[in-house]
Amino acid sequence: MTSNRIIDVVESDGVDLSRRRFLSVSAAVGGGLLIGFTTGPSIGTADAAQNVASPPFTPNAFVRIGADGQIVLTMPYVEMGQGTYTSIPMLIAEELEVSLSQVRVEHAPPDEKLYANPLLGVQATGNSNAVRGAWQPLRQAGATARTMLVSAAAKRWNVDPASCRALSGVVIHAPTGRKLKYGDLAADAARMPVPANVALKRPEDFKLIGTPAKRLDTPSKVNGTAIYGIDARPPGVKIATLAQSPVFGGRVKSVDDAKAKAVKGVRQIVRLDDAVAVVADHMGAAKKGLAALVIEWDDGPHANLDTRQIVAELEKATLKSGAVAQNIGDADKALAGAATKVEAIYQVPFLAHATMEPMNCTVHVRKDGCEIWVGNQALARVQATAAKTTGLALDKVVVHNHLIGGGFGRRLEIDGVTRAVQIAMQVEGPVKVVWTREEDIQHDMYRPCFFDRLSAGLDGNGMPVAWNNRFAGSSIIARWLPPGFNNGLDPDTTEGAIDLVYALPNVHVEYVRVEPPDIPTAFWRSVGPSHNVFVTESFIDELAVAAKQDPVAYRRALLDKSPRAKAVLELAAEKAGWGRPLPERVGRGVSVQFVFATYLAQVAEVEVAKNGAVRVRRVVCAVDCGTVVNPDTVRAQIQSAVIFGITAALHGEITLKGGRVEQSNFHDYQMLRMSETPAIEVYIVNSSEPPGGMGEAGTSAITPAVTNAIHAATGMRVRKLPVANQAKQV
Amino acid sequence: MAVNINVNGVPRSVDVDDDTPVLWVLRDVLGMTGTKFGCGLALCGACTIHLDGKPARSCVTPIAAAAGKRITTIEAIGATAAGKKIQQAWIELDVPQCGYCQSGQIMAAAALLTAKPKPSDADIDAAMSGNVCRCGTYVRIREGIKRAAQGVTSGKKGA
Numbered sequence: 001m002t003s004n005r006i007i008d009v010v011e012s013d014g015v016d017l018s019r020r021r022f023l024s025v026s027a028a029v030g031g032g033l034l035i036g037f038t039t040g041p042s043i044g045t046a047d048a049a050q051n052v053a054s055p056p057f058t059p060n061a062f063v064r065i066g067a068d069g070q071i072v073l074t075m076p077y078v079e080m081g082q083g084t085y086t087s088i089p090m091l092i093a094e095e096l097e098v099s100l101s102q103v104r105v106e107h108a109p110p111d112e113k114l115y116a117n118p119l120l121g122v123q124a125t126g127n128s129n130a131v132r133g134a135w136q137p138l139r140q141a142g143a144t145a146r147t148m149l150v151s152a153a154a155k156r157w158n159v160d161p162a163s164c165r166a167l168s169g170v171v172i173h174a175p176t177g178r179k180l181k182y183g184d185l186a187a188d189a190a191r192m193p194v195p196a197n198v199a200l201k202r203p204e205d206f207k208l209i210g211t212p213a214k215r216l217d218t219p220s221k222v223n224g225t226a227i228y229g230i231d232a233r234p235p236g237v238k239i240a241t242l243a244q245s246p247v248f249g250g251r252v253k254s255v256d257d258a259k260a261k262a263v264k265g266v267r268q269i270v271r272l273d274d275a276v277a278v279v280a281d282h283m284g285a286a287k288k289g290l291a292a293l294v295i296e297w298d299d300g301p302h303a304n305l306d307t308r309q310i311v312a313e314l315e316k317a318t319l320k321s322g323a324v325a326q327n328i329g330d331a332d333k334a335l336a337g338a339a340t341k342v343e344a345i346y347q348v349p350f351l352a353h354a355t356m357e358p359m360n361c362t363v364h365v366r367k368d369g370c371e372i373w374v375g376n377q378a379l380a381r382v383q384a385t386a387a388k389t390t391g392l393a394l395d396k397v398v399v400h401n402h403l404i405g406g407g408f409g410r411r412l413e414i415d416g417v418t419r420a421v422q423i424a425m426q427v428e429g430p431v432k433v434v435w436t437r438e439e440d441i442q443h444d445m446y447r448p449c450f451f452d453r454l455s456a457g458l459d460g461n462g463m464p465v466a467w468n469n470r471f472a473g474s475s476i477i478a479r480w481l482p483p484g485f486n487n488g489l490d491p492d493t494t495e496g497a498i499d500l501v502y503a504l505p506n507v508h509v510e511y512v513r514v515e516p517p518d519i520p521t522a523f524w525r526s527v528g529p530s531h532n533v534f535v536t537e538s539f540i541d542e543l544a545v546a547a548k549q550d551p552v553a554y555r556r557a558l559l560d561k562s563p564r565a566k567a568v569l570e571l572a573a574e575k576a577g578w579g580r581p582l583p584e585r586v587g588r589g590v591s592v593q594f595v596f597a598t599y600l601a602q603v604a605e606v607e608v609a610k611n612g613a614v615r616v617r618r619v620v621c622a623v624d625c626g627t628v629v630n631p632d633t634v635r636a637q638i639q640s641a642v643i644f645g646i647t648a649a650l651h652g653e654i655t656l657k658g659g660r661v662e663q664s665n666f667h668d669y670q671m672l673r674m675s676e677t678p679a680i681e682v683y684i685v686n687s688s689e690p691p692g693g694m695g696e697a698g699t700s701a702i703t704p705a706v707t708n709a710i711h712a713a714t715g716m717r718v719r720k721l722p723v724a725n726q727a728k729q730v
Numbered sequence: 731m732a733v734n735i736n737v738n739g740v741p742r743s744v745d746v747d748d749d750t751p752v753l754w755v756l757r758d759v760l761g762m763t764g765t766k767f768g769c770g771l772a773l774c775g776a777c778t779i780h781l782d783g784k785p786a787r788s789c790v791t792p793i794a795a796a797a798g799k800r801i802t803t804i805e806a807i808g809a810t811a812a813g814k815k816i817q818q819a820w821i822e823l824d825v826p827q828c829g830y831c832q833s834g835q836i837m838a839a840a841a842l843l844t845a846k847p848k849p850s851d852a853d854i855d856a857a858m859s860g861n862v863c864r865c866g867t868y869v870r871i872r873e874g875i876k877r878a879a880q881g882v883t884s885g886k887k888g889a
Binding site for chain 1 (some may be wrong): 758856865
């Protein structure tokens with residue numbers, strides 16, 4: 001049933017939808033209304049033509065019902081694997097009283113007014129907040145549409161709307177059994193007043209929310225028909241690949257392209273200030289041409305930059321005071337009077353995203369317009385940078401968004417779009433710019449490295465009376481969303497370092513913003529918490545060890561005021577068999593956190609071989625993410641986030657030497673493999689609280705669970721990531 | 731010079747250098763975008779195809795090496811017994827997330843099932859560890875292969 005739905009959408013993206021999208025964008029910019037949609041959906045049937053005469057019912061920017069009964073849901077959030085194209089339609093469909101098999105899903109065009117993420121203020125998918133942001137407005141969108149359809153039916157039958165109900169795309173007049181399909185009501189419903197207030201369904205009446213729905217995008221992802229940005233093929237498209245200055249901030253000094261031009265299939269060499277691109281008939285020729293180029297670079301001011309210098313700067317910064325992120329009581333005084341003092345320094349490295357779909361963007365620049373095919377998490381920014389780079393008006397830029405072959409924060413950025421537009425401006429006709437894996441890794445925008453200095457004081461019973469944490473590193477929000485950076489602080493960089501789940505009487509947390517020279521930093525799955533939860537959950541483990549107490553019992557004693565955190569901790573510990581004997585050199589580690597509005601605890605079981613090889617054998621996760629929309633997606637996201645986190649914890653590190661990123665491909669920027677994958681168990685706590693985020697929470701929690709387990713197995717405390725070969729010493 | 735190849739049972743002739751990787755012939759010359767580019771060095775498996783039924787990394791396979799052999803891609807793997815079972819299991823378990831690596835995963839898994847209709851965990855590790863999934867769908871890939879194996883009685887029809 002659902003097998004062609006997503007295919008329809010993505011395949012039509014490149015061709016016939018483009019014109020309609022263009023109209024809708026223009027209209028939205030002008031008047032804030034999607035009048036472009038009145039030209040009807042491109043379903044490719046005779047009915048579609050009739051829709052021009054009979055406008056579809058579009059009560060809001062998310063729902064469109066044609067006279068043919070086709071229900072189209074416009075998705076303001078992008079699909080990058082996290083299941084949004086199933087969970088968000090579930091919210092609308094629940095209130096609209098239709099099944100998922102009755103709806104078709106479309107990408108929203110760029111439009112900040114209509115499609116801004118209510119929790120970010122911009123049209124973007126990130127921060128694990130699609131379901132959180134959509135929870136009220138998109139259920140409301142469905143309920144509004146349903147109410148108007150019911151009103152239209154009641155009016156036609158001349159009955160009380162209260163005597164009618166909606167079910168499976170049909171309005172039913174209960175007393176007489178009369179029925180009208182949504183499609184037959186669409187034209188009338190469009191003329192009904194939009195109700196100011198609509199009642200949302202009670203949770204006990206939910207039919208879809210909370211049930212494990214099959215993903216709408218799966219069928220197209222098993223037979224090669226799913227279309228990602230890299231698969232866009234506008235007629236006549238040429239393929240380009242590029243070399244950017246290997247040193248950040250460097251420039252092209254000279255290019256000898258004689259040999260490259262002689263390569264069969266190479267059409268053009270494009271030279272920019274800091275990059276060179278080879279345009280060809282196919283990527284094979286483009287890569288061969290690129291290899292044949294002789295480029296001399298002016299490395300600029302960072303020719304000798306080394307990661308160690310960057311870390312040294314961060315270390316120095318933590319010796320000075322920073323912006324106070326949180327203060328409770330008087331931590332210094334409490335520390336001075338503490339029975340025991342514990343100090344530690346933690347470090348985390350730069351990380352690359354390494355999305356499986358390498359960076360790419362297809363652009364066609366004409367005199368009077370620009371068309372873009374890409375998969376991006378922040379569509380309006382794609383449109384804006386193309387307009388700015390070309391000098392065209394915003395409404396002359398058409399953006400076709402696509403399925404995303406891995407986001408993880410990388411595609412919240414538009415650097416790749418800007419670059420592709422710069423190249424396309426010199427090319428006649430459409431050009432697809434594809435980054436090689438090496439360019440993708442060496443010109444990523446990295447998860448920042450951080451340096452953290454902590455101290456704590458314990459009372460005579462070993463319980464913490466003082467907690468000090470000062471850390472230094474880059475603020476992504478300061479660049480990405482400047483209004484979010486205030487008084488030296490932003491909510492992302494500090495998440496997981498402040499508002500700990502534990503009841504601590506005296507807390508002092510400071511952040512010092514230090515930006516690495518010209519090295520771009522960006523969001524990376526679980527962002528602030530990916531750094532902070534590792535640090536805080538490792539340090540609390542150190543305190544438990546110093547107090548000679550069991551790590552679970554120690555944490556639980558501090559969780560009386562956080563019952564949801566306590567519950568997930570107890571559940572994870574119980575399911576993991578915490579305390580049961582393990583073989584030699586195998587240990588269990590635990591972590592508990594409240595980030596992305598979700599409570600989550602993990603227990604990792606880790607084996608450290610005599611040669612230092614670390615293997616995560618089993619992970620048990622207990623999660624309370626409030627109301628669950630699609631439980632199977634929650635499980636999938638935790639499985640995914642755990643593997644993403646283990647990958648970084650064990651292997652992930654980007655380093656610079658001579659100003660150049662040293663890693664280049666999957667041999668030296670390693671991914672976890674099938675043979676290294678642990679058993680992963682997920683336990684979901686039943687809850688009627690509002691939904692929490694699920695895309696990222698599992699990533700931040702796993703790292704300290706793993707390193708705490710290494711400590712349990714060997715006595716070695718990992719304070720610097722990645723683990724890599726550190727366990728060789730024990 | 732034109733190279734004659736056979737893709738999913740259809741004879742094709744392409745005018746590219748002999749050393750052009752099969753991946754780019756499929757994607758850019760023939761417009762078959764189901765086979766994906768991941769690394770270019772046979773490190774991730776996203777580009778996996780079958781050559782005469784055996785898995786091959788198309789990003790490092792020169793087109794000349796495919797001449798005279800049967801190329802099978804994700805677009806046609808559903809026509810094989812093993813491929814069909816794998817695709818069905820993938821749908822039943824909702825294996826893909828972003829889905830970008832899944833063409834390669836499915837091609838590798840179909841080749842495994844064809845060679846070993848009842849693979850052990852060690853067989854799965856050996857056959858699948860060359861395929862990277864950044865979304866970490868490995869748990870479900872393993873389940874999917876096992877589920878598909880229950881429905882595969884013979885591997886002889888593969889690719």
